Amino acid sequence: MTENQFQNFIKFLQKDYNIYVPVKEASEVVIKRIESSVDVEVIHELPLHGWKKFLMPSCHAMFNFDKEKLDYISPVVEAIHELPLPQILLGVSTLDLRAMALYNQAFEKDPWYQDIKKKTIIIGQSLAPKDKYSFWIEKFEEDQLEHLPFDIFIVVKPDNKDKYKIFTGSEDGQRLLDKYGDKNYEHADYVGPNREEGFDKRMNDVREAMKNKHNQKIWDDLGRRCIECGKCTIACPTCFCFDIFDTPTKEKNQGTRERSSTSCFYQEFSEVAGANPQASKNKFLKTTAERIFFWYEHHFVRMPDDYGVVGCVACGRCSKVCPVNIDIFKEIRKILGQLEVK
Numbered sequence: 495m496t497e498n499q500f501q502n503f504i505k506f507l508q509k510d511y512n513i514y515v516p517v518k519e520a521s522e523v524v525i526k527r528i529e530s531s532v533d534v535e536v537i538h539e540l541p542l543h544g545w546k547k548f549l550m551p552s553c554h555a556m557f558n559f560d561k562e563k564l565d566y567i568s569p570v571v572e573a574i575h576e577l578p579l580p581q582i583l584l585g586v587s588t589l590d591l592r593a594m595a596l597y598n599q600a601f602e603k604d605p606w607y608q609d610i611k612k613k614t615i616i617i618g619q620s621l622a623p624k625d626k627y628s629f630w631i632e633k634f635e636e637d638q639l640e641h642l643p644f645d646i647f648i649v650v651k652p653d654n655k656d657k658y659k660i661f662t663g664s665e666d667g668q669r670l671l672d673k674y675g676d677k678n679y680e681h682a683d684y685v686g687p688n689r690e691e692g693f694d695k696r697m698n699d700v701r702e703a704m705k706n707k708h709n710q711k712i713w714d715d716l717g718r719r720c721i722e723c724g725k726c727t728i729a730c731p732t733c734f735c736f737d738i739f740d741t742p743t744k745e746k747n748q749g750t751r752e753r754s755s756t757s758c759f760y761q762e763f764s765e766v767a768g769a770n771p772q773a774s775k776n777k778f779l780k781t782t783a784e785r786i787f788f789w790y791e792h793h794f795v796r797m798p799d800d801y802g803v804v805g806c807v808a809c810g811r812c813s814k815v816c817p818v819n820i821d822i823f824k825e826i827r828k829i830l831g832q833l834e835v836k
């Protein structure tokens with residue numbers, strides 16, 4: 495597609511969808527809904543807060559319950575949230591597509607996630623992120639496409655007259671392009687998140703090192719520095735933990751069950767009931783060092799072990815937002831034994 499054809503395609507999509515795109519505002523990149531008259535620019539920079547809120551709203555009602563009418567609960571599969579669906583997420587980097595591959599695995603059987611996903615079109619793009627906090631960034635090659643989940647993918651070739659080479663990755667993507675009347679695309683079948691040889695080697699090395707070469711000094715040092723603000727978990731595209739709570743209504747035995755995103759750095763996160771009736775607060779994570787180890791272990795060990803997808807996409811957002819300058823890439827090098835632990 496030429497630039498002009500691309501802009502016309504976006505305008506065609508706007509008739510049926512709310513379209514969100516990363517936009518540079520002052521020194522930061524934010525995700526904004528596009529106005530009908532505005533031309534869309536595909537940019538290199540990563541939005542500070544990624545796309546997860548468009549697929550997993552930070553707070554939403556899962557269902558209403560009425561214990562009088564039914565023995566227990568009456569599930570309403572369609573969640574009550576504020577997302578104006580259907581939506582298109584346009585200009586998603588390959589890093590953030592990898593995070594979406596993880597959500598797809600982790601929330602494979604979650605009806606609320608699946609419901610939102612059904613009403614969402616993902617349009618990925620090939621520009622490599624330009625951000626000083628990102629690390630291990632790979633040059634884009636078309637053979638990566640079969641491992642990325644998307645409906646449409648745009649390979650950007652800035653110096654070509656046909657600046658955008660289009661791929662589809664789903665029937666929805668094909669349907670949209672066919673309806674628009676552009677047959678000039680290729681199709682890439684999704685074969686799963688990992689290459690034949692398995693996890694990314696560098697990430698797998700971190701996983702192995704965390705399992706086999708535990709160095710407590712790293713976690714003790716981080717435990718002294720981290721202030722448990724939780725900003726890294728909010729910014730991280732692969733953090734998806736949530737709390738569940740019930741909000742009762744005035745009627746007896748009725749209410750709404752809701753879920754909202756949370757952080758493993760918060761004190762309440764690791765509180766458990768019942769272990770010791772004498773203790774008012776039982777926590778399975780008692781110290782800051784334990785919490786930050788738990789966070790790293792979740793990303794580098796438990797996510798790949800549980801879902802078959804690496805839990806870090808190397809975007810560096812956690813380093814960018816950390817108020818005490820904890821830099822994940824430095825810590826990874828310490829875990830790998832490449833940097834001295836003082």
Ligand code: SF4
Pocket residue numbers: 726729730731732733793805806807808809810811812813822
């Ligand atoms: S670099 Fe940090 S923010 Fe990005 S995916 Fe990895 S842990 Fe999350």
Ligand code: SF4
Pocket residue numbers: 719720721722723724725726727759812815816817818819820
């Ligand atoms: S952003 Fe930094 S200080 Fe805040 S919880 Fe994360 S590691 Fe700790």
